[in-house]
Amino acid sequence: MLSREENDLLIRTNPGTPMGRYIRHFWIPVLFSQQLPEPDCPPVRVKVLGEKLVAFRDSQGRVGLVDERCPHRNASMFFGRNEESGLRCVYHGWKFDVTGRCVDMPSEPPESNFKNKVSIEAYPCEERGEVVWAYMGEPAKMPAFPDLEWTRVPPSHRFSSRHVMECNWMQGMDGGFDASHLSFLHKGDAEGGRIVDLATEYEPIVTDFGAIMASGRKRDGGNVHWSLDLLLLPFHKLINRHGPPDAQIGTHMWVPIDDETCMIWSIEYHPHRPLTDRDLARSKKFLYIHTENNPGSDHAVINRANDYMVDRERQASGASFTGMKGLGIQDCGIQESMGPISDRTREHLGRYDRLVIHLRRILMSEVEGMEAGKPIKATVPGVHAVRSACATIHSGEPLQNAIEKIIAPVPPPLVVEKPLLATAEVH
Ligand code: FES
Ligand SMILES: [Fe+2]
Incomplete structure (x- = not known):
């Protein structure tokens, strides 16, 4: 039997919860690579650890995983246009790359540098075993990918x-x-x-x-x-x-x-x-x-x-x-x-x-x-x-x-899978 507090500790994983913080120290599988079959294909909704996100594969084949809400006025990025190395919100055209940087802000005057001040939450992704994995924790603590x-x-x-x-x-x-x-x-x-x-x-x-x-x-x-x-x-x-x-x-x-x-x-x-x-x-x-x-x-x-x-x-x-x-x-x-x-x-x-x-x-x-x-x-x-x-x-x-x-350690594999497409840069 567990106390109410212990039960809560185990089950709650949303942002800010202790177990949520713990799991965010690890690489997490979020979708199959084949759900993003080719560059610039339609984005896919992802929900993990209580966070609503959108995954997309950009023109270079890199996978991005961003907050579903556009930082302008919260429109869903799921409806975005996946084009020319970034996902563009269809409400006012703000566009973000896989690192979350705002790369275009056509609704502001050309001389404005507002776009350099805005970014969308983005998590680094890796593709291993035909699965897209995300790291949702503190950047400084990102571990090497596990040798599964x-x-x-x-x-x-x-x-x-x-x-x-x-x-x-x-x-x-x-x-x-x-x-x-x-x-x-x-x-x-x-x-x-x-x-x-x-x-x-x-x-x-x-x-x-x-x-x-x-x-x-x-x-x-x-x-x-x-x-x-x-x-x-x-x-x-x-x-x-x-x-x-x-x-x-x-x-x-x-x-x-x-x-x-x-x-x-x-x-x-x-x-x-x-x-x-x-x-x-x-x-x-x-x-x-x-x-x-x-x-x-x-x-x-x-x-x-x-x-x-x-x-x-x-x-x-x-x-x-x-x-x-x-x-x-x-x-x-x-x-x-x-x-x-x-x-x-x-x-x-x-x-x-x-x-x-x-x-x-x-x-x-x-x-x-x-x-x-x-x-x-x-x-x-x-x-x-x-x-x-x-x-x-x-x-x-x-x-x-x-x-x-x-339980002996597994020797290095005979064949290492080559990723089908380049993966997002991890930084
Ligand atoms: S809500 Fe996305 S650009 Fe305005
Ligand atoms: Fe069982």
């Missing part, structure tokens, strides 16, 4: 999707690291229909990237099979690698849109080879971590409005514990069912909620550390270059001792 393995493999090695969740980002995070639900919510669907027995050991191990969230299942011969999910601060989860030995790796990010909605990004990738039709079929048939969205939108076809198409017959027959189809829908459905902001003051957490408890503690202590002026640890270059794993070790051996052998 999935962003460094060629496009053929990766499959990505995203959709809006109608709940606060912490509900997604809690669910992502809540290892005991696997044996209930996903029963009948997880691991291709195999029943996943309930883990009885839960061990969070704090690391320089965040934490290893380990859940263990007893096996014959005094062994414990550990599934190691990785929390990469502030909002990434690397899913423990399971299934066939050569299976792809799954990862999620839960990015706050505002206090009552978040964007869940789902990526599957293989470090060494292109994903095959079989990989994708496996992902579709067994996992469904990717949802099917209404065309041109980030909203899943199966959603709250249609009760996630719960099939009561499948539920009653036991073919599926929930009667909802696919892990992604089950997670999203049940996390949204808590309401847009879950009231954690009325929870009753048990022993098998240990990882959820620790996830919250880790995030709260990171925010407290920031407030006390400590360095933000997971912004250090290189720390995100890790890979999730599973491992069976003897129950006599403490997990902590084995961890270095299991």
